[in-house]
């Protein structure tokens with residue numbers, strides 16, 4: 001009887017563990033942008049203003065330099081996506097919250113629209 005209970009418990013633990021893993025995979029990092037309407041003006045720019053411009057303001061020579069307007073951010077989009085998804089940026093404070101990473105990622109993947 002004891003063995004049956006232990007087996008049941010182990011099965012349950014494994015099952016719950018897998019469900020959680022799956023949830024995490026389904027969350028922001030699977031690249032699925034369905035239903036994510038990422039806007040440059042409403043999402044991307046405010047996130048960058050709040051988290052990046054301390055080091056990537058006007059005249060910055062850090063990495064891609066200043067990230068203060070659409071052209072600068074569009075030109076650095078692929079590098080921004082990599083740096084934010086990997087958590088490398090914001091430097092010493094990353095990663096950003098998952099929802100913000102998702103917005104940036106989906107905005108870049110949708111072709112960096114000026115929307």
Ligand code: HEC
Nearest residue numbers: 048051052054055056062063064079080083084089090091
């Ligand atoms: C505390 C200062 C600081 C903050 C905040 C910061 N950065 Fe950086 N960033 C740097 C420095 C310094 C470099 C260049 C040296 C390096 O790559 O570590 C850099 C490099 C980069 C690079 C180039 C990485 C590469 O090698 O391709 C990108 C892209 C970037 N930053 C984007 C961002 C974005 C987007 C944010 C906000 C989410 C951000 N950074 C926030 C300081 C910062």
